[in-house]
Amino acid sequence: xxxxxxxxxxxxxxxxxxxxxxxxHCKVTDNGDGTFTIENLSQTGTKIDGRDIIRAKxxxxxxxxxxxxxxxxxxxxxxxxxxxxxxQVSSKVQQPTQSxxxxxxxxxxxxxxxxxxxxxxxxxxxxxxxxMINLKRTGFGIFTMCAVPANFLLGPIGLAGLGYALxxxxxxxxIYSFVGMxxxxxxxxxxxxxxxxxxxxxxxxPACGRTLLAKNYKLLIRNYQSCPYCKxxxxx
Numbered sequence: 001x002x003x004x005x006x007x008x009x010x011x012x013x014x015x016x017x018x019x020x021x022x023x024x025h026c027k028v029t030d031n032g033d034g035t036f037t038i039e040n041l042s043q044t045g046t047k048i049d050g051r052d053i054i055r056a057k058x059x060x061x062x063x064x065x066x067x068x069x070x071x072x073x074x075x076x077x078x079x080x081x082x083x084x085x086x087x088q089v090s091s092k093v094q095q096p097t098q099s100x101x102x103x104x105x106x107x108x109x110x111x112x113x114x115x116x117x118x119x120x121x122x123x124x125x126x127x128x129x130x131x132m133i134n135l136k137r138t139g140f141g142i143f144t145m146c147a148v149p150a151n152f153l154l155g156p157i158g159l160a161g162l163g164y165a166l167x168x169x170x171x172x173x174x175i176y177s178f179v180g181m182x183x184x185x186x187x188x189x190x191x192x193x194x195x196x197x198x199x200x201x202x203x204x205x206p207a208c209g210r211t212l213l214a215k216n217y218k219l220l221i222r223n224y225q226s227c228p229y230c231k232x233x234x235x236x
Contacts, residue, residue, distance in 0.1 A: 003028070006077055
């Protein structure tokens with residue numbers, strides 16, 4: 001069964017340079033019946049014909065979207081693999097018997113806990129920063145809107161200055177929120193942070209180094225006791 005990794009550092013036929021595409025963005029498996037199974041490997045997501053997927057079937061004519069802007073027909077990315085698959089049947093049948101006698105290596109993955117915790121901590125911090133910015137913008141916006149009727153109501157009793165002061169505070173608050181928005185993480189910074197995680201979130205076997213399928217450490221230790229690529233064993 002042929003497997004192809006699609007991404008900026010993938011094994012697909014057509015090179016990809018789009019910065020919103022991860023190094024190893026998705027995995028394509030040839031089912032041998034004219035269909036392909038596509039599995040998303042990236043935090044930025046994969047779509048088949050406009051539909052978000054985690055794991056789904058596709059054909060060579062399916063349109064694949066990776067990240068925010070890159071899209072192409074599957075056949076453009078991997079070519080027509082059907083002939084190549086049938087010509088290599090005999091060699092694939094012999095491979096299992098050759099690998100049966102190879103020693104299975106074991107690697108410790110406890111360092112990946114720190115990789116995931118650092119990445120997840122920053123994600124939570126950035127999400128909390130954005131939430132606070134949104135709350136401040138909403139609060140100061142409401143404050144400014146309330147100052148307008150305050151000017152109208154307080155004017156007749158000689159307190160119009162208080163209403164103007166409230167308006168000024170609201171305007172300054174909105175300016176403060178705008179500055180906070182400018183200091184927020186940009187899409188390029190977020191993608192660079194994602195790339196650093198992708199570079200570290202790999203099989204610890206130096207001869208493999210492929211991106212791990214699990215999206216966090218908890219899923220890794222729960223569902224994967226070995227690498228699906230090199231078959232090495234994982235221990236904590």
